[in-house]
Amino acid sequence: MPTVFITGANRGLGLEFSRQYANDGWEVIASCRNPEAAQELKSLQGNVKVCQMDITDQKQIKKVSLEYRNHAIDVLINNAAEHGPYDNSASFGDIDANEWLKVFLSNSISPLKVAEAFLENVKRSAQKKIAFISSRAGSISERGKLPHHQHGGSYIYRSSKAALNAATQSLAFDLEPQKICVIVLHPGFVRTGMSEDDAELDASISIAGMRKLISESTPKDNGLFRTYEGELISW
Numbered sequence: 299m300p301t302v303f304i305t306g307a308n309r310g311l312g313l314e315f316s317r318q319y320a321n322d323g324w325e326v327i328a329s330c331r332n333p334e335a336a337q338e339l340k341s342l343q344g345n346v347k348v349c350q351m352d353i354t355d356q357k358q359i360k361k362v363s364l365e366y367r368n369h370a371i372d373v374l375i376n377n378a379a380e381h382g383p384y385d386n387s388a389s390f391g392d393i394d395a396n397e398w399l400k401v402f403l404s405n406s407i408s409p410l411k412v413a414e415a416f417l418e419n420v421k422r423s424a425q426k427k428i429a430f431i432s433s434r435a436g437s438i439s440e441r442g443k444l445p446h447h448q449h450g451g452s453y454i455y456r457s458s459k460a461a462l463n464a465a466t467q468s469l470a471f472d473l474e475p476q477k478i479c480v481i482v483l484h485p486g487f488v489r490t491g492m493s494e495d496d497a498e499l500d501a502s503i504s505i506a507g508m509r510k511l512i513s514e515s516t517p518k519d520n521g522l523f524r525t526y527e528g529e530l531i532s533w
C-alpha cells in the first residue's frame with residue numbers, strides 16, 4: 299500500500315488526514331510535536347506510525363528522516379502551521395516582530411525544510427507528491443474580494459502563507475522536470491482549533507476533497523493554487 303507522511307497529525311486537519319488515509323489502508327507516518335499527548339491519533343485503526351517531529355526543530359527532522367531513510371513516501375503532506383496572535387500584536391501599529399518571526403519559521407520556512415529532508419523518500423515512491431496546506435488568506439490578489447478578507451489585519455498569518463505560496467511556486471518549477479507533483483491547497487474555512495467559532499465546514503469534507511485533488515494531481519498541475527473543492531485561487 300502507498301505511504302503518506304503528515305505533519306501536525308495530532309489534531310485538526312492533520313488528524314483527519316491520518317484517519318482517512320488509514321481507513322483506506324495506507325501506511326500513515328503521522329508526525330507531531332508531542333506523541334505522548336496524541337491519544338486520538340494513537341487510537342486510530344490501521345497502519346499508523348506516530349513519531350515526534352517539531353517542524354521547526356532541525357535535529358528532530360534529521361532524526362526522523364534518518365529513521366525512514368530507505369522508506370518510500372508517496373505523499374508528503376505539509377499540514378502543520380500556527381496562526382500566531384489574534385490581537386493587536388498582529389495588526390499594523392503594534393506588530394510583535396518576534397511573533398512574526400516565529401510564525402514565519404513555522405509556516406513559511408519549515409514546510410520547505412521538511413520537503414528538503416524527505417525529497418529522496420518522495421522520489422523513490424510510485425506517486426511522488428508533495429502537498430502544502432496553505433490558506434486563501436495568503437492570496438495577495440484576492441485581498442478585499444472575499445467578505446471575510448475585507449478588513450486588513452492578520453498581517454502575520456497572511457504574510458506567512460503568502461511567503462509559503464511564493465516558495466512552493468519555485469519548488470513546483472524546480473521539481474516538475476523530475477515528475478514530482480507540488481500541490482498547494484486551501485482547506486476551506488474548517489472547524490478546528492485554528493478557525494474562528496463561525497467556521498462551518500466539517501474537517502471530514504475538507505479532507506475528502508483535498509485527498510481527491512491530491513490523488514488526481516499530476517506534475518502538469520504544478521503551479522496551481524486550489525481550494526479543497528478544486529476551485530482555482532489567484533496567487
Ligand SMILES: NC(=O)c1ccc[n+]([C@@H]2O[C@H](COP(=O)([O-])OP(=O)(O)OC[C@H]3O[C@@H](n4cnc5c(N)ncnc54)[C@H](OP(=O)(O)O)[C@@H]3O)[C@@H](O)[C@H]2O)c1
Nearest residue numbers: 306310311331352353377378379433487488490491492493
Ligand atoms: N482550519 C481552517 O479553517 C484553515 C483554513 C485555512 C488554512 N488552514 C491550514 O490548515 C492547516 C491545518 O490547520 P488546522 O485548522 O488543523 O489547525 P489546528 O487545529 O490549529 O492544528 C495545527 C496543527 O499544527 C501543529 N503544529 C503547529 N506548529 C507545529 C510545529 N512547529 N511542529 C509540528 N506541528 C506543529 C499543531 O500541533 P500542536 O498540537 O502540538 O500545537 C497541530 O497539530 C494549517 O496549515 C492551516 O494554516 C486551516
